[in-house]
Amino acid sequence: MQGIIRSGLWLGYFAVILGAWAVLYAMSVGMGLDLLGRPGPGMSPPTVMPMARFAPLFAMWAVMMAAMMLPTLVPTLRSYEDLMTSANGTRAGWLGVLLGYFAVWVGFAAVIAALQLRLLSAGLVDGLGVATTRGLSVGLLLLVGLYQFSRAKAVCHGVCHAPTLYFLRHWRTGIDGGLRMGLGLGVYCAGCCWGFMALGFVGGVMSLAWMGLATLCMVIEKLPQVGRYVTRPIGAALVAGAVAMGAGVI
Incomplete structure (x- = not known):
């Protein structure tokens, strides 16, 4: 029975991720955008994405958080499972970790949606959320x-x-305990990954290519075997990109 519950939860988890990507793809196609988030013929950026209101913009970012950030949580949920027997963990606690983590990213979606509206009103990004100036x-x-x-x-x-070290230091049982740990982990994750989300204003908020690349970078950063070796090379690549863009090379 436990195996069936475990399989059902994991299948549901990945179904949510795939569903979020499907929604984003449908939105992109519906707006007439290509994989780079560029408008098709006859469509200008300010009109192709008429999201100048908070509610639809927040909803879009929330779906993006599900598509991009839930894949990065897999090692964390596996770590919780490793402690379930020895530390009296439960599937309810596992679910609590997931809900707490995602709640933080939904909050982040609200913040970045509000930021995008401010940038749009200031003319610093266009209707697709792309920076209008090279300087930005x-x-x-x-x-x-x-x-x-x-x-x-x-x-x-x-x-x-x-x-695992975080769980050992802050271990709480039950769904309430899982929720508290998930909230804490979500805050650290936001502190780790906020920059990749901010780069949406460079690559295009509705660019599926940017979303995929950013998700890949964040997933690799959290892999136990290789994560510590890629953080600074990614930073060096971004700095090099800034220099090249500033010099007009790209």
Whole structure:
């Protein structure tokens, strides 16, 4: 019975991820965008994405959080499962971790949706959420690239990269305990990965190519075997991209 419940929860988990990607793809196709988030012939950026209101923009970002961030939680949920027998964990606690983690990212979706509206009203991004000035793109690339070398990134990444240690220090049983741990893990994850979301204003908020690349980078960063080796190279690549863009090479 336990095996059936476990399989059902994991299948439901991955179904949510696939469903979120399907929704984003349908939105992109419905707007007449290609994989890079560029409008088709006869469609201008301000009209192709008429999301100048908070509610639809927040909903879009929330779906993006499900598509992009839930895949990065797999090692964490596996770590919880490893402790279920020895530390009296439960499937309810497993679900609590998931819900707490995602709640943080839904909150982040609200913040970045509000930020996008501010940038749009200031003329700093267009209707597709793409920076309208080279300076903003360069600044974001440089900021996120340098953040990869910061102490804050190292601390947050350390928790995301080794969630077992976090569980051992903050262990709580039951769904309430799982929820509390999930909220804590979500905060550290947001501190680790916010920059990749901010880069949507460079690559295009509705660019499936950017979403896929950012998701891949975040998943690799959290893999136990290789995560610690890729953080700074990613930062170096982003800084190099900022320099190249600033020089007009790209």
